Amino acid sequence: MLLEGTILRGREFEPVDGRVVIEDGEIVDIEEADVRSEDVILPAFVNAHTHIGDSIAKEAGEGLSLEELVAPPDGLKHRLLRQADRDDLVAAMRRSLEFMATAGTATCIEFREGGVEGVRAIDDAAEGTPIDPVVLGRETVEAMEASDGFGASGAEDGDFTRERNATGRAGKLFGIHAGEVDSGDINSALDLEPDFLVHMVHAEELHFERVADSEIPVVVCPRSNLVTDVGLPPVRDLLDRTTVALGTDNVFLNSPSMFREMEFTAKLTDATTPEILRMATVNGADIAGLNCGLVEPGRDAELLVLDGASDNLAGAQDVARAVVRRAGVSDVKDVVRGEA
Structure with a gap:
């Protein structure tokens, strides 16, 4: 060819x-x-952070804080996911995956709520689509065992030492949200020695030094951070210290379009064109261990x-x-x- x-x-x-x-x-x-x-x-793009399950409630939750929107177990998204009919949930996720495929995305790294059943639901959604997502189960070790790894909500939501150790023994991918609302959970997240961090909006100099020393990659989601009013990630500070990838985050807040994420990042930061293209492609692939x-x-x-x-x-x-x-x-x- x-x-x-x-x-x-x-x-x-x-x-x-x-x-x-x-x-x-x-x-x-x-x-x-x-x-x-x-x-x-x-x-083709690698969308390095998604929550595809939110496809059942696009543009829901106007005016709510980040905690009211997504904090487990009773944030809006978690209530909607629990209430959703499984067939409707799978159909909505499939449509998002089909859109992402049309929009040039090769794959995504998905933090999948719902334990083992949540993993099975996105597996069903992806069947027959051009995208084979890298799925990180959440909530239980069993969900990790049924997927490609574990996606932790954040160090302030619980002690993820057991899940981190189990994921490491399984040789799978471990990612964790950190520094989205404030800096309080970043050191605890770094202590887990994750394969990557997500957000890091409120990282401070100590955290930059730790990230540089550990060479832990960071996935940033600038559009999502703006919508939830938590601020914008320090993209230049992160780029100067580690591998940085782009993700579109929650589907109910933003279209999972990497074109939009690149443009937004380019126009609101001083990241260069090659840096942003790497963030949208090879850096996410490297995090996920893809070729x-x-x-x-x-x-x-x-x-x-x-x-x-x-x-x-x-x-x-x-x-x-x-x-x-x-x-x-x-x-x-x-x-x-x-x-x-």
Whole structure:
């Protein structure tokens, strides 16, 4: 299989004209050449933090605080999830996954409420869709054993030492929310030596030093943090110290569009175009232990093809910058999913 156009190549997303050669679902070569195609080829996105179950209640909870919205066990989302009919829940999650696939997302790292049954529900939702999410069970060790790891709500919600140890023994992924509302839970979260942290809006210098020393990655969700009025993550401070990835967080607060997340981050922070593209692709892939996220030989061919001649993108003087700051779902021409 050959893809032709302007290729955003490697970790710097340097635009080169040519062809991507794919065999057996793997990128085997990038041939620089003059080509007629105006397509733009880049890695498909990795949405590094989602709560897909919230798809049953999009735009619910206007005016509520973060605690009233999502705090376990009685925040609005948890009440709605308990009340939801299973078939309705699965159908809503499937529609979000289908949208994400259409919008160029290869996979997501999902914090899945509901214990083992919650894991089974998203497995059912994902069946037959182009996305195979990385699912982190919550609430119980059994949910971790039934999924790809454990997604902890936050160190102030309980002692997750048992779950962390069990996840480590199983060789699975452990992530935890930290520093979303205030800084009080960050040190306790870091003490668990997680595979990654989520949010870190209220991180302070001590926390930056600990993150740098431990090299623990951080997933930031700027649109979600703005909607819940907790502030904006210190993206530059984090980028200067560790691997940073992007997530869209709760579906009932934000569309799970990585295009929107990139644009928002680009226009509200000083992160560079290559940094934001890495945050939306390879950094999330690295956190999840996946072999996608870059256009380079040896990587899985999880790729996004944009129509560079669309009314929205035509005439872009800086292709990579245009992808970050102005591209959208309507510009998607194809999503290649590791197929020869």
